[in-house]
Every structure is written in C-alpha cells, then in structure tokens.
Amino acid sequence: MDFELNSEQQAVQKMVREFVENEITPNAKQWDIDEKFPMDVWKKMGDLGIVGTSIPEEYEGSGMDFISHAIVAEELGYGCSSMRGTYSVNISLVAKTILQWGNEEQKKKYVVPIALGDAFGCYGLTEPDSGSDAASMRSTAEKDGDYYIINGNKMWITHANSSDVSLIFAKTDKDAGARGITCFLVDKDTPGMNPLPIHGKIGLRAQDTGEISMENVRVHKDQILGPVGKGFAVAMSALDNARFTVSAGCVGTAQAAYDIAKEHAKERVQFGKPIGTRQLVQSLLANMILNIEIGRMLVWRAGCLKNQGVRNTRETSMAKYFCGEMVNKVCYDAMQILGGYSFNNEYDLERMYRDSRINTLYEGTSQIQQLIIGNAELGMPAF
Ligand SMILES: Cc1cc2nc3c(=O)[nH]c(=O)nc-3n(C[C@H](O)[C@H](O)[C@H](O)COP(=O)(O)OP(=O)(O)OC[C@H]3O[C@@H](n4cnc5c(N)ncnc54)[C@H](O)[C@@H]3O)c2cc1C
Known part of the structure; x- marks a missing residue:
C-alpha cells in the first residue's frame, strides 16, 4: 500500500494547481455572476492535455491513470465546480462511455474532439x-x-x-x-x-x-x-466513472473552503486573540480536515481499483456518498468560522457553499448511494 503520489501524478498535480491558480480561481466569481462558461479557458486546458487526462493517447488523450484523473478533478473542484462539472460530464459520462461501448468509428468521431477540448457532450x-x-x-x-x-x-x-x-x-x-x-x-x-x-x-x-x-x-x-x-448497462457504467470524478471534485472544493476558513481563523481577532486560538474553532477545523482526508482516501481507493480494472461500484458509491455530504458540511462549518463575512461573495466561500449542494443530489442522491452500498453488502436490492 502506497499513500504517496508517483512522480507523474505529482507533476500533473503541480501543473493543474498552477493552471487553476492563474486561470480559474481569479475568474470563477465573474463566470458565476455572468452565468457563462469560459470556453477559451477550457480550450487552453485541452491544449495542455488536462481535459483528456485518462483518455488513451490513440484518441488524443494523455493516457493517464485514474488517480491522475482524480487529481485533475480535485484541483478543478478547488477553483470552480462548474469547470469540474464540465470535466465530469465530457470525460466521465460521455467520452469514457463511448470508449467502453463504442465501435472504432464512434470513438474516433466523438472521443477525439472531446479529449482535445474542442467538443462537448x-x-x-x-x-x-x-x-x-x-x-x-x-x-x-x-x-x-x-x-x-x-x-x-x-x-x-x-x-x-x-x-x-x-x-x-x-x-x-x-x-x-x-x-x-x-x-x-x-x-x-x-x-x-x-x-x-x-x-x-x-x-x-x-x-x-x-x-x-x-x-x-x-x-x-x-x-x-x-x-x-x-x-x-451503458448508463450505469457511465455513472460509475462520473461518481468518482464528482467525489474527487468534492474533496477539492472542501479543501478550498477549509483553506479560506483556516486563514481567517489565524487573522480574525475577537476578545483580544485570533479566533484560531479558541478550542471550539480548532474543533471545527480539525473535523473539517479529518473528513477531507478521509474523502480523499476513499477517492484514491476507488481510483486504485479502477486502475486494476476490477469492479468498484461499492467503493465508488462510498466515495460519492461520503464526499457529497462531506463537502456540504465542510462549507457550512467554514461559513461558521467566517461569520458574517461568509454571507456575500467577497469570499469565494459563498459560491462554494451554493455549488456544493448539488453533490448529494445528482449522479444518484445520497440515499441512492446508500442503497447501492446496502445491496453490495447484503445482496438484497432495496430499490
Ligand atoms: C444541476 C443538475 C445537473 C444534472 N445533470 C444531469 C445530466 O447531465 N444528465 C442526467 O441524466 N441527469 C442530470 N441531472 C439529474 C439528476 O441526476 C437527478 O436530479 C437525480 O438523479 C435525482 O433524480 P430526481 O431529481 O428526479 O429526484 P427523485 O428521484 O424524484 O428523488 C427525490 C427524493 O426521493 C428519494 N428516493 C427516490 N427513490 C428512492 C428509493 N427507492 N429509496 C429511498 N429514497 C428514494 C431520493 O433519494 C430523493 O431524496 C442533473 C441534475 C441537476 C440538478
């Protein structure tokens, strides 16, 4: 068992993190206000090979493994959930599904332009x-x-x-x-x-x-x-891939909310001391980071199973259920730490809180994930 990223995965993380820091985080608020998707930024991502991460090279992807795929989703989730969502849909729901079920002509026609960032599905x-x-x-x-x-x-x-x-x-x-x-x-x-x-x-x-x-x-x-x-069967196989991507995105958004709250706890002074010195604030932060790290481990475990090509519906549903709920709680607690300053869009936290709500609802609600896990455990479908 290895908890370290390999050198290729570290390089992907570094590159995407820098890209998100420079091109996505500073602009995400305005995209949200304008309700406009930044096609130019998406195209730049395509040129860098971070749209078609886990698509094989023969279809113009970067041929990376599922952990690298999750790293990209996490970093995008850190900067902008709408961008992460587009990555989920284009790559996990559409391109990978065509790769799995399509004939050669369909793969060439549809997967290649999506992997390059030139087309949407x-x-x-x-x-x-x-x-x-x-x-x-x-x-x-x-x-x-x-x-x-x-x-x-x-x-x-x-x-x-x-x-x-x-x-x-x-x-x-x-x-x-x-x-x-x-x-x-x-x-x-x-x-x-x-x-x-x-x-x-x-x-x-x-x-x-x-x-x-x-x-x-x-x-x-x-x-x-x-x-x-x-x-x-085609639809369910697509969801297995997309739930994984959503889970990784949740970890990224939760990490971003945590980072904002942590900085605020160090700087905000009340009763003569930074609020971060207070045990109740530390308790909030400790639980936030604990749950973020549990979520990341669940995502990576599902990713390792995907890399091995073995069935992972149970583990992917566990990651989706946990991370979908976790990111909502982390954003909620981060708002608690920011107090009134969390209540408008001066901080990105306000958008993260709103964006996070979807994660317990789509690609199977939290209740549906519980039923999938229950069925895997008992062999008794409750649907
Ligand atoms: C922003 C957004 C983007 C989306 N993108 C896509 C997309 O690209 N493609 C697509 O196909 N769909 C998409 N969806 C749809 C999404 O996947 C569905 O909303 C989701 O599957 C839930 O279905 P529903 O909304 O009909 O809720 P319902 O199925 O009506 O569920 C309502 C409630 O009943 C509960 N429930 C239902 N059945 C059971 C049961 N057997 N046992 C216990 N509880 C149960 C649910 O858990 C939930 O709490 C999107 C939704 C949103 C909001």
Missing part, C-alpha cells in the same frame, strides 16, 4: 418523471427501417444547449423495463432536438444545464452506442 438520462428510477423513463425510439424515431423529454441535462453529441437513452421496447432501453449518439442540430436552458439555479451557474424536448428525432442505427436493449 451530454448525457441524457433523467426525465421530468424519472430521476432515481431511471428505468421508468418514457422516451421512446421506434424502429423505422435503418432508422429510429425518438420522442420524449429529458430534464436537468448538463450541456443540453452546448453539446456536439448527446447520449440519449430511450426505450426501444416499452414492455421490457430496464432491458428495453437503448443508448443513441445524437449529433448537434439533428432536427427535432429542442434544448432549452434552465436558469435560476442555486449553484453551478457558470455551467449550461437544460431540458431537451425530442420530437420525431431521426437517428440512423449506426448511431446506437452498445447493443440494442443494453442502454441501462
């Missing part, structure tokens, strides 16, 4: 009436010769309005439950795909979130990702 699973119970989706894809005709609605889709390719899950057999779902690769501007932005979000405001209505969207059978009827 989205993952369309959730619908207005199906979230945790994804298999109850209503969208349908009816066969019409060599084509399928997709109808339905998708909800809360990250990159709905900015995607070059959408992974759309729809029922090809309405009576077969989870076994009747198929995944389609739908190109940008395909007639019938109507995305709309969702505004007024509590967090992740720099990121594009939207709904998609699909009206007679005609897609050739060559655009099916994985086998017909295997879409649910």
